[in-house]
Amino acid sequence: MPVRQSFIPVAPDGEFPLQNLPYGVFQPPTGDPRVGVAIGDQVLDLAALWRAGAFAGTAVEGEPVFHQGALNAFMALGRPAWRQVRDRITELLAADGGSSLRHDAALRAAALLRQDAVTLQLPAVIGDYTDFYASRDHATNVGTMFRGADQALMPNWLHLPVGYHGRASSIVVSGTPVRRPWGQTKDAADPAPRFEPTRELDFELEMGALIGSGNPWGESIPTASALDHVFGLVLVNDWSARDVQRWEYVPLGPFLAKNFATTLSPWVVPLDALEPFRVNGPAQVDPTPLPYLRGAERSWFDVQLEVLLQSAAMRAQDAGAQLSLCRTSFRHMYWSIAQQVAHHTMGGCNLRPGDLLASGTISGPTPAERGSLLEIAWRGSQPITLPTGETRSFLADGDRLTLRGWCQGDGYLIGLGECSGEVLPAHAGD
Numbered sequence: 001m002p003v004r005q006s007f008i009p010v011a012p013d014g015e016f017p018l019q020n021l022p023y024g025v026f027q028p029p030t031g032d033p034r035v036g037v038a039i040g041d042q043v044l045d046l047a048a049l050w051r052a053g054a055f056a057g058t059a060v061e062g063e064p065v066f067h068q069g070a071l072n073a074f075m076a077l078g079r080p081a082w083r084q085v086r087d088r089i090t091e092l093l094a095a096d097g098g099s100s101l102r103h104d105a106a107l108r109a110a111a112l113l114r115q116d117a118v119t120l121q122l123p124a125v126i127g128d129y130t131d132f133y134a135s136r137d138h139a140t141n142v143g144t145m146f147r148g149a150d151q152a153l154m155p156n157w158l159h160l161p162v163g164y165h166g167r168a169s170s171i172v173v174s175g176t177p178v179r180r181p182w183g184q185t186k187d188a189a190d191p192a193p194r195f196e197p198t199r200e201l202d203f204e205l206e207m208g209a210l211i212g213s214g215n216p217w218g219e220s221i222p223t224a225s226a227l228d229h230v231f232g233l234v235l236v237n238d239w240s241a242r243d244v245q246r247w248e249y250v251p252l253g254p255f256l257a258k259n260f261a262t263t264l265s266p267w268v269v270p271l272d273a274l275e276p277f278r279v280n281g282p283a284q285v286d287p288t289p290l291p292y293l294r295g296a297e298r299s300w301f302d303v304q305l306e307v308l309l310q311s312a313a314m315r316a317q318d319a320g321a322q323l324s325l326c327r328t329s330f331r332h333m334y335w336s337i338a339q340q341v342a343h344h345t346m347g348g349c350n351l352r353p354g355d356l357l358a359s360g361t362i363s364g365p366t367p368a369e370r371g372s373l374l375e376i377a378w379r380g381s382q383p384i385t386l387p388t389g390e391t392r393s394f395l396a397d398g399d400r401l402t403l404r405g406w407c408q409g410d411g412y413l414i415g416l417g418e419c420s421g422e423v424l425p426a427h428a429g430d
């Protein structure tokens with residue numbers, strides 16, 4: 001069956017075909033920020049379409065949820081409303097449809113803008129941010145480095161999705177430069193801690209689930225219906241200062257090593273677009289999870305992931321040069337998003353629209369699938385060499401780090417867009 005096309009042309013390897021329709025928040029050249037959908041190299045202004053009556057007969061007909069600088073109000077409406085709106089946008093953009101948009105030049109002029117003419121913002125007001133530690137390969141790599149292969153996984157790891165409450169205020173949108181933080185560090189040989197810019201700035205390849213409809217305080221979300229509460233997925237870079245982390249993390253986990261910045265991709269890919277890419281995860285049989293974590297069949301997603309690095313020297317030689325550091329898939333996670341949501345709410349913790357649940361670093365089973373420099377350069381013992389001859393164990397000032405993600409469909413591609421940031425030098429000391 002031929003793949004359904006939009007009347008706006010999309011290249012065969014384009015990230016934003018009719019099958020994707022990711023939501024974002026954009027600042028147009030004039031006017032206030034509002035909600036849009038990416039199609040090809042354009043952004044569809046949903047506020048303009050709403051004003052023109054294009055959502056009549058849907059759940060948002062009387063709800064100005066798109067005239068806002070955040071997706072939260074739309075997210076709160078729940079999956080039936082998201083499906084109605086997605087179906088309506090599909091009909092408006094389909095090349096084989098008799099849509100008002102296709103045949104109305106004035107409406108097209110009002111509602112379609114080039115993506116390079118707008119500024120993308122964070123897609124939601126993120127009230128709470130939780131970060132998990134759910135890749136067995138990542139946890140095994142890090143555990144092996146610090147405790148040895150025999151004790152790589154802590155005793156709880158195969159029984160529950162380990163996580164911690166992160167910091168929402170310092171989440172930034174892709175493209176925002178990230179300044180190297182200062183912090184306390186202490187190497188084994190140091191008699192006392194030092195205060196200095198981190199020498200071990202790292203990235204973490206992660207995906208994030210943005211919560212749509214939440215749960216009332218005191219109630220929990222079952223694993224089997226947990227994905228109904230997830231609005232969509234984004235790419236996440238959990239920037240990390242490893243030397244700061246090593247000194248501060250005992251006994252409550254990372255704190256300042258993580259709270260200076262977390263970068264998100266701007267386009268939220270709806271779970272409905274990712275439905276064909278749902279898969280089963282690894283067998284969870286030894287041990288079998290407790291009953292409240294069962295029922296997670298097909299709650300993993302086969303999203304291809306890549307991490308790209310460009311140093312300042314590489315950029316000076318060739319503006320487009322990038323070195324691929326990692327290629328893996330989100331499907332390798334041990335704990336799925338559904339299990340993370342169920343575990344998070346099991347004691348009655350309420351999730352709210354716009355909350356971010358990040359997956360934890362995603363590493364796959366082979367060395368080419370390691371999702372952090374800590375693992376790629378194996379704690380500094382195997383530095384990587386860049387095309388310029390430079391070496392890296394951790395990130396240097398001027399490095400630009402980009403995460404990409406996509407799902408290869410039958411005749412189309414679902415792109416996650418990109419999640420990038422450049423490392424700025426630390427502030428000068430006194």
Ligand code: CA
Pocket residue numbers: 131132204206238360361
């Ligand atoms: Ca992390």
